[in-house]
Amino acid sequence: MGYVPVKGGREAIEAAEDLVRYFRVRGGSAPLAAQQIQDQMRLAVDRVMGEGGLYAPFHAAVALKQAEGDTVEASFVLRAYRSTLPRMGYSTVTDTREMTVIRRVSAAFKDVPGGQVLGPTRDYSLRLLNLELAEEDSRQIEAFLARYRPRPDGGERPRSFPKVVDMLRAEGLLAEYATKPEPDVIPDLTRQPLTFPASRPVRLQSMARSETGGLMTLAYSSMRGYGNVHPTLGELRVGYVPVSVPHRHRAGSTVAIGRVLVTEAEIIARMDETEAKTSPRFTLGYGLCFGHNEIKAISTAVLDRTMQNAAGAAPAEDEEFVLYHADGIEASGFTAHWKLPHYVTFQSVLDRLRRMQDLAGEEKTQGEDTDDAG
Amino acid sequence: MPDKQAVRPGYNFAFLDEQTKKEIRRRILKAVAVPGYQVPFASRELPIAQGWGTGGLQLTLALVGPGDVVKVIDQGSDDVVNAVNIRRLLLQTTGVKTTEDTGAATLIQTRHRIPEERLREEQALVFQVPYPEPLRRVEPSEVKTREMHAEADYSRLWVFLYEDIVRWREITIGAQYPVLVNGRYVMDPSPIPRWDIPKLHMAANLNLFGAGREKRIYAVPPYTRVEPLAFEDHQFRVESFDGKHCAVCGSTASFLDELIDDHTGARRHTCSDVAYCAKRHQLLSENGPGAGRQTGNETGGGA
Numbered sequence: 001m002g003y004v005p006v007k008g009g010r011e012a013i014e015a016a017e018d019l020v021r022y023f024r025v026r027g028g029s030a031p032l033a034a035q036q037i038q039d040q041m042r043l044a045v046d047r048v049m050g051e052g053g054l055y056a057p058f059h060a061a062v063a064l065k066q067a068e069g070d071t072v073e074a075s076f077v078l079r080a081y082r083s084t085l086p087r088m089g090y091s092t093v094t095d096t097r098e099m100t101v102i103r104r105v106s107a108a109f110k111d112v113p114g115g116q117v118l119g120p121t122r123d124y125s126l127r128l129l130n131l132e133l134a135e136e137d138s139r140q141i142e143a144f145l146a147r148y149r150p151r152p153d154g155g156e157r158p159r160s161f162p163k164v165v166d167m168l169r170a171e172g173l174l175a176e177y178a179t180k181p182e183p184d185v186i187p188d189l190t191r192q193p194l195t196f197p198a199s200r201p202v203r204l205q206s207m208a209r210s211e212t213g214g215l216m217t218l219a220y221s222s223m224r225g226y227g228n229v230h231p232t233l234g235e236l237r238v239g240y241v242p243v244s245v246p247h248r249h250r251a252g253s254t255v256a257i258g259r260v261l262v263t264e265a266e267i268i269a270r271m272d273e274t275e276a277k278t279s280p281r282f283t284l285g286y287g288l289c290f291g292h293n294e295i296k297a298i299s300t301a302v303l304d305r306t307m308q309n310a311a312g313a314a315p316a317e318d319e320e321f322v323l324y325h326a327d328g329i330e331a332s333g334f335t336a337h338w339k340l341p342h343y344v345t346f347q348s349v350l351d352r353l354r355r356m357q358d359l360a361g362e363e364k365t366q367g368e369d370t371d372d373a374g
Numbered sequence: 375m376p377d378k379q380a381v382r383p384g385y386n387f388a389f390l391d392e393q394t395k396k397e398i399r400r401r402i403l404k405a406v407a408v409p410g411y412q413v414p415f416a417s418r419e420l421p422i423a424q425g426w427g428t429g430g431l432q433l434t435l436a437l438v439g440p441g442d443v444v445k446v447i448d449q450g451s452d453d454v455v456n457a458v459n460i461r462r463l464l465l466q467t468t469g470v471k472t473t474e475d476t477g478a479a480t481l482i483q484t485r486h487r488i489p490e491e492r493l494r495e496e497q498a499l500v501f502q503v504p505y506p507e508p509l510r511r512v513e514p515s516e517v518k519t520r521e522m523h524a525e526a527d528y529s530r531l532w533v534f535l536y537e538d539i540v541r542w543r544e545i546t547i548g549a550q551y552p553v554l555v556n557g558r559y560v561m562d563p564s565p566i567p568r569w570d571i572p573k574l575h576m577a578a579n580l581n582l583f584g585a586g587r588e589k590r591i592y593a594v595p596p597y598t599r600v601e602p603l604a605f606e607d608h609q610f611r612v613e614s615f616d617g618k619h620c621a622v623c624g625s626t627a628s629f630l631d632e633l634i635d636d637h638t639g640a641r642r643h644t645c646s647d648v649a650y651c652a653k654r655h656q657l658l659s660e661n662g663p664g665a666g667r668q669t670g671n672e673t674g675g676g677a
Contacts, residue, residue, distance in 0.1 A: 013455055013462070083419050084386065086393055196517045320517065329424060330587045332423070333424030334424060344629070344631070344646055347632060352544070
């Protein structure tokens with residue numbers, strides 16, 4: 001038979017798997033240790049944990065190695081692994097005021113209680129390609145580590161910082177939400193279907209797992225003018241928050257089971273005059289994600305705010321538009337699926353097109369007949 | 375040829391955890407109770423990408439038991455890579471028996487086709503669904519389409535079909551033709567060709583539809599009315615294969631794939647349902663030409 005469409009089955013799949021492995025290792029360099037990825041590809045690991053919806057730095061590092069650095073693919077692998085794990089329970093509410101901050105900035109006030117903490121950021125580095133890194137060896141790293149000491153005032157930093165938005169709240173400048181969800185009735189997006197209208201906890205959960213680039217694109221569309229939200233970054237913080245679970249036997253008490261690195265953004269935007277029932281107020285957009293991922297936290301916060309706009313005329317204000325399209329695993333899977341054979345559907349479409357051409361031909365002939373007659 | 379592959383250690387039977395299977399089974403029961411209604415569920419990610427059959431696969435994984443015999447087809451074929459890949463996951467996480475023989479399967483997962491061989495009461499057919507919402511053609515918002523279903527307001531879809539006829543003198547929908555289930559819900563039958571639509575009507579078997587990415591489950595229970603949307607003066611029509619037959623088994627009563635020869639560029643046709651074709655071909659070669667005549671067992675819309 002001359003034409004065998006994408007057949008060959010198992011042998012073909014296994015040969016493709018071998019080729020993938022071959023392309024990863026054919027350079028002959030030393031294999032990457034997962035620990036190296038975890039340490040030195042810190043931001044990629046954080047991104048994969050967030051989009052994969054599983055706080056597991058080592059597993060995320062292995063996924064990145066498996067995916068040859070493709071963060072969407074690595075997140076997908078991690079998310080699929082997550083499906084095999086039963087839900088053991090829920091943590092108690094974590095107050096991010098208790099965050100051990102490694103970075104904290106506010107764009108709203110020059111001086112904030114606790115001060116601005118620049119922390120590990122590239123924001124003010126010149127992005128000159130650093131070719132010295134190509135020559136970096138372990139001797140240099142050891143020398144740097146021996147020499148490096150945190151700044152003297154680092155140790156005197158307060159353990160926790162007051163929140164910038166709390167100051168606005170105290171002055172009555174911030175609109176409060178009419179209803180605050182009770183901790184024990186917060187929905188779980190991974191166990192309950194996403195339906196619309198979505199509650200705010202569901203929106204925030206959905207965005208916490210969404211793809212960074214997808215959220216950024218949608219948030220950016222609003223910032224540029226498709227929508228009417230003009231955000232000010234009230235506070236951005238990166239740090240470790242404790243995670244506690246209810247004690248199994250002693251009711252009312254909790255057990256700390258560890259800590260997670262998170263990025264939190266709070267943006268402030270003025271409420272539309274039409275929306276404000278009382279005097280003008282500020283409203284808050286909130287974003288939180290796993291790991292150190294500032295673009296994602298800020299984008300989430302902006303979109304949290306845009307989706308509160310009642311009008312919903314712009315894409316970023318439409319919760320269906322945002323939540324249905326920003327998930328990297330859903331979007332990448334469906335985009336890739338066009339590679340699957342579609343020849344049955346195509347045959348069906350072909351049948352319709354031929355039929356329409358026949359009908360059009362008939363019509364034309366009839367038209368010509370009429371012309372002749374006239 | 376049934377694949378022989380070791381069951382992977384360290385995974386629960388059928389991959390998903392038991393809480394998840396329970397949830398999916400409950401949603402299936404609801405879907406069966408309300409034919410054609412889309413039941414939302416919290417779809418899980420699988421080691422196969424979304425858009426590649428994760429909805430159907432979650433139904434299969436929630437339903438499969440150690441005694442089942444499973445068949446997986448994609449575009450009518452058991453051995454295209456995607457079908458092989460899905461079967462591989464099933465084998466590696468369940469160790470159940472698989473088959474290519476439609477008649478021997480208890481559970482069949484399919485993408486884009488209904489087998490030509492008529493299914494029986496004790497069989498279940500699981501469809502992979504990319505777009506569960508038949509109204510998406512006319513309305514992008516989920517909130518609005520759910521409202522339209524609740525009110526059985528299908529006027530915009532009817533207008534869409536009407537305008538198609540006005541503009542083209544024909545309804546231009548190829549595969550994935552909208553149907554009315556049990557006289558109540560308009561349903562997307564998944565991208566099966568129109569050829570397969572009549573097979574859903576009053577079918578003896580259970581038909582289950584799973585959309586993983588879109589997080590919906592729906593069903594056509596056995597012996598349920600399934601009617602393609604059509605007008606009194608404009609009937610529903612299946613694909614036409616007038617005068618064509620399968621180059622392998624000679625069938626004139628099955629959905630045909632159109633093949634273009636590498637060398638001559640000539641067009642030939644073969645059955646899209648490869649297992650059906652192979653069965654007929656074998657009958658022909660064993661018993662001579664008379665054995666392969668159409669028995670009426672096929673339920674193809676062309677019959």
